[in-house]
Amino acid sequence: MHKENVYILGIESSCDDTAAAVLHNGKVLSNIIANQSIHEAYGGVVPELASRAHQQNIVPVVDQALKTAGISKNQLSAVAFTKGPGLMGSLLVGSSFAKSLAFGLDIPLIEVNHMQAHILAHFIDKEGYEKPEFPFLAMTISGGHTQIVRVDDAFDMTVIGETIDDAVGEAFDKSGKLLGLGYPAGPEIDKRAKLGDPKAYKFTKPKVKGLNFSFSGLKTAILYFIRDQSKNNPEFIAQNLNAICASIQYTIVGILMDKLKLAVQETGIKSIAIGGGVSANSGIRTALKNTEQKYGWKTYIPAFEFTTDNAAMIGIVGYLKYLKNDFAPQNTMATARLKL
Template identity: 75%
Template structure:
């Protein structure tokens, strides 16, 4: 895109992963992620513990990202960071660090919307096919479920979103009902391969337009399990793989029904996914099948760019750098931030 090399250091701290990356233009030189295992004991992310862990992790993670990239910090052109949405305590750690480092190095500061980064992660150059504007993006994670019309790097319009739980919550809460650990999504995905997806039928919520709802599905699964357990206390253990396969099958149908509706309404047949739940093998397979069945052009991110990571923050930072879209040093974190 440009003749000279632009080096962006990016920082992501919106939830429980501390991540730093260095990009040269639209290519990733390093992408370091420190996970916080402690939350597994609590069955979900504990905000206070998350922010403390970010404070411990951020300096070594940034140092490692810079070292692995082979770029001296004096050669960095800008610092990009996640402004929001996310957990306020976690965001403040990354925001404060980014502001201080940019000030110390006397280079521009660039704030990034976390959800926009999930969408634009597809523009990290690794020799893969990239979507062309306009395209539809479905962001699916523990905190978000959205269908977005993307007409340009900075022109994103939310066409539909969840009115209650996000799809990641649906997986995790269903897993909790079944006695699975946190996060439950990967375990449900793993067991779904071993079960019959049509063994048990769960009702799909009726929601107008392109919006989603998953709270009713979660409640339906709870009542179903409670009823079956009364008749057979060993019901879960005897049928776990089939239950997981049936839950995953239902969730994928809900997502794909809305995507088909969005493609029909917008007449846009380029479809990309992003967010942590886009690592789900069933969703990936359904999207690949849609490409064959309906002629869509589909775009599925590499696994390392599905969960929260700084490389996706860096690609947005690079694109904003080209437009000289810099942030004031007075900018603050925002836990609720719209695209």
């Protein structure tokens, strides 16, 4: 069913970014994000501070999204928002605003699963980016999530592997903290990894059955390694920082790729789409590109601006649900632990 001239406002507030986007028939007209720098001093997201910052940011961010898109709120067809998973206080700000706006404008309200949005970000109309064909495997890797999902349709997804403890982004951030790098440490490790020898130091990969992941053991191994080396040489980190970063990144990328290869073997699906903030990592992107030649996989990597938490991905799910008349009631509730 095709509907002409559909304008969707997407609102994303699951963690520490307040984001709003306007999509017109699957094309992004605006994608505005207000980052919260307040958390850097704490080395991680403080939920109470995050929800307060969302309250300050949400009206200006939505206003900016509409202005940049060049439309008025009266032209909107529906409002889509992140229902979960995420931080409860943060989710409540976005969901309350979305509900009020949809109610005031008398237009449909659409609830979106944040994890599904990371995967469906691949279906945003953007020049130079191909959309994956069903079925495909999606690997969602971020600060809070590590999942392999079998995608048979936009609304038929099965989680076939996930982390049993920490997410991959957390492994990067905690390792960075041990090395004295700022928060978030992922991009900094990535930058330094390009300058170091990835095989300088060997870390044992965790043994986890099937397609599930575990990163807590690796974090502990890195902690002990740095502690022991620094005992012998107090300058160890400063003298070898690039090599340590390269070795950590090499190990983490290896863990992710091993599981992906196993998932391809088990499902026979050779189309791979990645998403989530950690998919911006150059080591992962390079490893995936190499598998195309080596194993004949087809890999899909979204545009940078659609990998981290953003509202355009919420908007595209909103658009696809709008076409199916899949609307939420006004009494819908944000859910911190929402399953895919």
